[in-house]
Amino acid sequence: AQSVSQHNHHVILSEAASLELGCNYSYGGTVNLFWYVQYPGQHLQLLLKYFSGDPLVKGIKGFEAEFIKSKFSFNLRKPSVQWSDTAEYFCAVNARGNAGNMLTFGGGTRLMVKP
Amino acid sequence: NAGVTQTPKFRILKIGQSMTLQCTQDMNHNYMYWYRQDPGMGLKLIYYSVGAGITDKGEVPNGYNVSRSTTEDFPLRLELAAPSQTSVYFCASNDPSTRIHEQYFGPGTRLTVT
Numbered sequence: 716a717q718s719v720s721q722h723n724h725h726v727i728l729s730e731a732a733s734l735e736l737g738c739n740y741s742y743g744g745t746v747n748l749f750w751y752v753q754y755p756g757q758h759l760q761l762l763l764k765y766f767s768g769d770p771l772v773k774g775i776k777g778f779e780a781e782f783i784k785s786k787f788s789f790n791l792r793k794p795s796v797q798w799s800d801t802a803e804y805f806c807a808v809n810a811r812g813n814a815g816n817m818l819t820f821g822g823g824t825r826l827m828v829k830p
Numbered sequence: 831n832a833g834v835t836q837t838p839k840f841r842i843l844k845i846g847q848s849m850t851l852q853c854t855q856d857m858n859h860n861y862m863y864w865y866r867q868d869p870g871m872g873l874k875l876i877y878y879s880v881g882a883g884i885t886d887k888g889e890v891p892n893g894y895n896v897s898r899s900t901t902e903d904f905p906l907r908l909e910l911a912a913p914s915q916t917s918v919y920f921c922a923s924n925d926p927s928t929r930i931h932e933q934y935f936g937p938g939t940r941l942t943v944t
Contacts (some may be wrong), residue, residue, distance in 0.1 A: 721872075732915060747931055751930070757937070758890045758935045758937045758938055759920065759922075759935040760935075761932050764932060774841075803871055809931050814880070815861060815878045815886065816861055816924050816926055816933075817863070817875060817878060817888070818873075818875075819875075820865075820872035821872050822871055822872040823872050
């Protein structure tokens, strides 16, 4: 069974600081990778995804993530955060070809950006 | 399209009571899912369905039941509520014909069992 680890549970940054949130997964096969964001009081929304091709993927709101297969990692980055990025971020993995297209989620990282 | 809708938004139950969390999607997605979200634990899959009449257990199914009589609806039933079921519940759906397998989430139901 696959698992997903997000090592930072809480991150506090000032506006304009750079962001990197770690995500590692354990699964020996081919995967699809996702970052979801949950703004306060809202439901999960897709931030970006990796399916194949260029391992550096760009998402909405200036976020990007890099898939490093050898490290089983899919870290999320943003060069300059804004107060509006305050949210909880979830990394998720979908084992390619699993019967129900099921996602396995990490525990989440709660980001607070101070104005 | 409304996407994925869930009712109710909030509910307080007493131990031993039962209730049904409703989930409806209007995107004609075959695949639907129920998750629970607990602080620091991410989302855990309770049940999922790959089409009307087909359901299967996820990671944490104990204490829950589901049914899928139509493509649109995927209700989650709690028969004997326990404090351990205090959580936020999210329903999601997915179109397996797409390559990316993105799941679309509802707004959630916050359930407290006391």
